[in-house]
Amino acid sequence: MTSVVYERVALIGLGLIASSMFWAMKRSGLAGEVTGFARSVETRDTARRIGLCDRVSDTVVEAVQDADLVVLCVPVGVMGQVAAEIAPHLKPGATVSDVGSVKAGVIEAVQPHLPAGVHFVPAHPIAGTEHSGPESGFAELYDNRWCLLVPVEGTDPAATERLRALWEGMGANVDEMEADHHDLVLAVTSHAPHLIAYTMVGVADDLRRVTDSEVIKYSAAGFRDFTRIAASDPTMWRDVFLTNKEATLEILGRFTEELFALQRAIRTGDGEHLHDYFTRTRAIRRGIIEAGQDTAAPNFGREKS
Numbered sequence: 001m002t003s004v005v006y007e008r009v010a011l012i013g014l015g016l017i018a019s020s021m022f023w024a025m026k027r028s029g030l031a032g033e034v035t036g037f038a039r040s041v042e043t044r045d046t047a048r049r050i051g052l053c054d055r056v057s058d059t060v061v062e063a064v065q066d067a068d069l070v071v072l073c074v075p076v077g078v079m080g081q082v083a084a085e086i087a088p089h090l091k092p093g094a095t096v097s098d099v100g101s102v103k104a105g106v107i108e109a110v111q112p113h114l115p116a117g118v119h120f121v122p123a124h125p126i127a128g129t130e131h132s133g134p135e136s137g138f139a140e141l142y143d144n145r146w147c148l149l150v151p152v153e154g155t156d157p158a159a160t161e162r163l164r165a166l167w168e169g170m171g172a173n174v175d176e177m178e179a180d181h182h183d184l185v186l187a188v189t190s191h192a193p194h195l196i197a198y199t200m201v202g203v204a205d206d207l208r209r210v211t212d213s214e215v216i217k218y219s220a221a222g223f224r225d226f227t228r229i230a231a232s233d234p235t236m237w238r239d240v241f242l243t244n245k246e247a248t249l250e251i252l253g254r255f256t257e258e259l260f261a262l263q264r265a266i267r268t269g270d271g272e273h274l275h276d277y278f279t280r281t282r283a284i285r286r287g288i289i290e291a292g293q294d295t296a297a298p299n300f301g302r303e304k305s
């Protein structure tokens with residue numbers, strides 16, 4: 001049995017993550033009233049048309065007034081700007097959270113704007129698809145996915161616990177993590193892999209000019225999966241790399257070293273090195289499936305992951 005966790009929730013930004021939150025909150029009756037705001041008239045009109053949010057405000061200031069929970073669901077590069085705009089209008093005792101894919105940079109950008117008496121509990125749901133916009137969300141997105149909470153120093157533990165209850169009510173498993181550690185872990189598991197996918201698709205695109213449409217026509221599962229990742233929102237990912245610079249560069253440095261080692265093994269015919277390496281990586285895939293983070297389906301089972 002779930003019950004209302006927050007009487008009034010404001011979602012700022014109405015894309016994949018916010019719309020999925022709305023449908024998930026509705027599914028389980030976790031919020032009394034949800035107000036939404038997005039930057040463009042077009043997105044606000046779409047939200048009204050599809051019933052996304054109980055009320056859609058034309059200004060961000062109106063959206064956050066009286067809200068018990070305000071969730072910033074905008075690209076990480078504009079979190080600080082939005083926080084500055086809403087700060088004077090927040091209700092005392094309200095909680096501000098976000099869903100940004102990077103945590104240290106967002107905390108640095110948002111926290112200085114928030115007035116005393118407002119709780120700040122940053123969060124990151126590790127769930128998404130390559131689709132974006134107000135029509136891309138669905139209630140099940142967070143089911144059995146992780147949501148990491150990154151409370152800042154001095155945050156009232158009761159505010160963190162309440163946000164945890166919301167995410168658990170939306171189907172997620174919740175853990176707490178420190179910001180820098182979060183950013184390093186995500187650089188390994190998400191940010192660097194996205195950059196690699198973008199690069200691989202770029203390389204294939206260059207090749208396509210040489211081989212006409214063969215790259216697309218005969219695209220095998222490996223490449224197709226790269227194209228799915230590389231179809232992710234350009235603004236979101238530009239901001240992720242610019243905001244999680246240090247950790248991403250650290251991981252890319254290590255990646256390049258490993259790539260050179262594999263390149264050398266191929267050149268020198270060192271099959272043992274290649275076989276050992278691929279055996280090790282295969283075991284990681286098994287671990288991910290066993291942890292319930294993906295399925296063993298040959299199509300990668302990734303429609304909703």
Ligand code: NAP
Binds near residue numbers: 014017038099124127
């Ligand atoms: P999205 O579908 O592209 O939606 C972004 C929303 O933010 C849009 O409604 C957009 O409004 C709004 N927006 C952009 N700039 C704004 C501004 N200056 N002021 C007000 N609203 C603004 O993005 P998303 O995938 O939901 O991502 C949102 C956040 O979640 C990002 O911080 C991202 O890092 C994080 N995240 C994403 C994923 C994922 O896989 N997609 C997973 C976890 C976390 P308009 O439509 O009017 O332009």
